[in-house]
Amino acid sequence: MRARRAARRTRPKSAAAITVLILSAMLAGCTSVPRTTSAGRWQPKPGSDWQWQLSGRLDPTVDVPVYDIDGFEHDARAVADLHRRGRKVICYVSTGAWEEFRPDAGKFPASILGKGNGWPGERWLDIRRRDLLGPLMESRIEMCAKKGFDAVEPDNMDGYRNRTGFSLTGADQLRYNRLIARIAHRHGLAVGLKNDLDQIPQLEADFDFAVNEQCAQYDECADLTPFIEADKAVFHVEYEVPVARFCPESTRLRLSSLLKKYDLGTWRRSCVASPSAE
Template sequence: MTGRRLRFALCGLVLLTVLYAAACTTTGDDDPDEGRGTPKTAAVPPSGLGGLGPASPPAASSSPPPAPAGWWKPAVGVTWQWQLTGTLDTSVAADVYDVDAVTTSAADVARLKAAGRRVICYVNAGAHEDFRADAGNFPESVRGKGLEGWPGEKWLDIRRWDTLEPLLAARFKMCKDKGFDAVEPDNVDGYANNSGFPLTAEDQLTFNRRVADLAHGLGLAVGLKNDVEQAEALAPAFDFAVNEECAHYDECDTLKVFIAAGKPVFHVEYDVDTAKFCPKTTALRFSSMKKKEDLDAWRQTC
């Protein structure tokens, strides 16, 4: 917050040949504006200018502002399970579960957390899905080309934060209300795909950081999904990474920035045998496993 400032002015008035001295004081009071949250790059919260009026002198001492609410900080090396289809299997011995925001109930989340698990909420942040209940809330103007291999999904114009922010905020709040610890925003690499919009790398960085801030503002941890090309720039804004097939595409080294920062990399391969990728990703301290592409309950860990 900004301190209060007192502004003083001395006024003199001469009447005829008699000098008459008078002092007058004007004051201005800056009311602190707490705001909705502090951007990650800001050194101090913003302040607003309040109305003019009598001001009291600043206190001799003041208490520091309360620290912002924290969120879960997963550790490097924790085990995980990623299941987005089929009946949820809560018996898998994993520290962390990554499950769908909509099909997973609050009771499912509570059951997992009662067993000592942390739970990540899968949310599609960068693409429109025509099968979701809120699909009609996304105007046609922000829907681009379809995602190759994913019927019913279209890339979003991530430059339109004015439109997307309230829609994503509602999804993230649903995760929070169900008791999730974190969100996994999917499809945050539209700039590197044929989205139908002239998206740039800078557009993507801006959007992804906004998504991270949105999650943190609700007290949720947030993971960077794929977008390995921008991992170094985005690692400070995210709490973990979720990656598909970095071994297959020879990209795993790019994600070491997360491990170096004490943040886990939750990694899966679909077509590569564990005997081929596990030695490397284990040495990198990734949390790796092999999954089927439909992401049912089956898993094979390193």
């Protein structure tokens, strides 16, 4: 498995950083019950503990109710094994950037590939071309569904704030992000809004949870409150801030917060005291 790059991938050098559910019987005496939406999708609640592992050999033994893993690099057996262990499983895929190392890389027309996004082998996508990107992303998300994942974490969802090589607007981003949400829902999957803090007020209703990187480091965690107020989980990671500095505020805000190393391997420190989401 290739090493996952560090955070702030979609808003480098800017004030906003980049960055389910549970249900297991807990240590503190209360038990949580899996929630689904009226449409039958999984709905992770605030406070759900989780593991985010995008590099190294998958360790399925972390005692948390939610795992977020790479959708291409893990097969249905890995997902089924996590399910047997009582985990819900989120499928990481990039929806806003082309990756030369993915098996479907050759299906992306050169005309929609923009500037590099700062990571080797990756280029921004022209999200205005929903006619071309829609079928490609449908295939990726369908892959997640066929492997048995419960949800999707679509990455690189705020290209309009970056130098992509295209004249992207906030309206372009809203239309594209909503397209991704509709595709995920069509396949019965929950979907998370990755970063894109500035558009949370417009997009919260379209997404089932949020994923955020480094909101504590950049003093932005309160921007995620609309998800919490809607009873939706916020899966949050820091890389450079000690847990003693960000966990008290994360707990107050009811975020599902971790300290991770930049490679997003197995190592983690959690602010969540127990796996209960209730």
